[in-house]
Amino acid sequence: ASTLGHVDVVKYLLEQGFNVNLQDYSGQTSLHCAAGDGQKDIIISQLVQRYKEGVRAQDHSGRTPLHYAASRGNLDAVKMLVLADESTSN
Template identity: 45%
Template structure:
């Protein structure tokens, strides 16, 4: 497997495995920063959260540290993420094994909680932070950035996330449509994403694509 493939598989495993609960907070924050940098190739662009936003501030700082350390070396950041995942128990092919062992019984544990940003419970990097500071799950982040391989891995691990809404009320399809991520939209549709789900403004993914001028996406959803 290439470094990118290992990274994608490790992300999917860490977002669904209870074994990750053994990781300390420092490692969790490092994983968060590595994930964000590997996908964005940059550091946080928003303002640093205030002193009383302890979790948001810690995540912002973790991302900024990684961006400074690995500037221009995204593959090295992915390799470090994989190294940390291995330390937590991941190995190539582990996602399928976890699914087999755990079945669907702890699916609720793998689903995004509407609670805090970076989960310090079993799902290490299940929740990630947007540039504006709001939390969203890995599946939403992958849809937003058009990371199709990660999206595929995450949904293979937990199909219940296909139509899951983030804390702002958007599904992966809404986000992919808004960003014009055609390949992500195609994948979500092929997996059976519900195109009729409404966001808080009572708009479907098609409505959002029209407003955003994403003609390629409109043709897929129309």
């Protein structure tokens, strides 16, 4: 749902307690997928609000959602991810 931009489905799954820590075969989480596919800011925002530690989650190649957003030129996602990452606050 996060890859395809289905905002209502993402919101519903989050409300139902969907485990956003789940990884696919390459180690990507929902946040990796949303950031890398240039999805709507609302999806990334919803995922970040409920899964702050996911900002630093690494796939099997060591890439974070920030890597995916930056490599695809998704500047809005880059900004949200940097702001959400408490380790970059200083």
